[in-house]
Amino acid sequence: MPRNGHINLRATLECGQVFHWRERADGAWEGLIGDQFAVVREEERRLLVLEGREAVVAPYLALDHDLDAIYAGFPEDETMLAALEFCRGLRMIRQPAWECLATFITSSMKQVAHIRQMSTALRARFGRAVRGTDLRAYPTAEALAAATEDDLRACGLGYRAKNLRSTAQRVASGQADLGKMSALEDAELREALCEFPGVGRKVANCAMLFGFGRLSAFPVDTWISRVMKRHYWRGRKKPTPLALEENLASRFGPHAGYAQQYLFHHARMTQGKGRR
DNA sequence: CGCCAGGGTCTCG
DNA sequence: CGAGACCATGGC
Numbered sequence A: 001m002p003r004n005g006h007i008n009l010r011a012t013l014e015c016g017q018v019f020h021w022r023e024r025a026d027g028a029w030e031g032l033i034g035d036q037f038a039v040v041r042e043e044e045r046r047l048l049v050l051e052g053r054e055a056v057v058a059p060y061l062a063l064d065h066d067l068d069a070i071y072a073g074f075p076e077d078e079t080m081l082a083a084l085e086f087c088r089g090l091r092m093i094r095q096p097a098w099e100c101l102a103t104f105i106t107s108s109m110k111q112v113a114h115i116r117q118m119s120t121a122l123r124a125r126f127g128r129a130v131r132g133t134d135l136r137a138y139p140t141a142e143a144l145a146a147a148t149e150d151d152l153r154a155c156g157l158g159y160r161a162k163n164l165r166s167t168a169q170r171v172a173s174g175q176a177d178l179g180k181m182s183a184l185e186d187a188e189l190r191e192a193l194c195e196f197p198g199v200g201r202k203v204a205n206c207a208m209l210f211g212f213g214r215l216s217a218f219p220v221d222t223w224i225s226r227v228m229k230r231h232y233w234r235g236r237k238k239p240t241p242l243a244l245e246e247n248l249a250s251r252f253g254p255h256a257g258y259a260q261q262y263l264f265h266h267a268r269m270t271q272g273k274g275r276r
Numbered sequence B: 001c002g003c004c005a006g007g008g009t010c011t012c013g
Numbered sequence C: 001c002g003a004g005a006c007c008a009t010g011g012c
Helices: A009-014 A054-060 A067-072 A078-087 A097-105 A112-126 A141-146 A149-153 A160-173 A186-193 A201-211 A222-231 A241-252 A256-270
Strands: A029-033 A036-043 A046-051
Touching (some): A036 A054, A097 A141, A097 A160, A097 A201, A112 A141, A141 A160, A149 A160, A186 A201, A222 A241, A241 A256
Antiparallel strands (some): A029 A036, A036 A046
């Protein structure tokens, strides 16, 4: 483990990247990595693996990311420094690509709590059981392709059901191959992802950042849009999300996605119930 | 109750 | 190109 391999488990697991980890009464966290059960604990900013294989947990939680080097690339303005102080040790998880893509297809116009509910319902209904826990694996593309739209609506998906089902069918049939797509350059990968129904620029960027390890991808949602317009946008006209992403995100460097997640989590946690 | 949520897509000017 | 309408659902 690198010398700077510290981690903030709560921030990492509750910042809206993944939606199926839970804290136990004893303070440890349990969840699934793909279909493998894991229990982890943070002790003095270090990770302890209580259950599961280190060789699986460490790459999933990205303990190899050099956070000090990443932080050194952040701009040093007040907004970014406040977010960094709040989120320090938050790591960008390496999620299974399908699980990530599918989850964010369901995320549109939903609060984080709702995404968690839908994810839990989909797992309970269509996911494989895992030995040693009541948690269930995220459903495979095959399982969701075989479900009816009404089945998916019953999990709270609303109009997103059709998109998730169609995308699952493309993946399950082999018409689209996420494994092959992982070899594409960023721009090509984004373009390919946007061909899935229910996937636009924002969801594609989430999939790239969380599911394909593209740390420069910069998803612009309502929260980030607010932060960017308030603290970074200097134009007089109202910017589009694309303008924010292209004109501003590059200033955050090759790890812009890290900066984005820190700004997102900090804003959401501190401005939670207030407005603006 | 009205508003908003980690948006996408289509239409219309 | 940009703005608006519409799409379901749930929490506050």
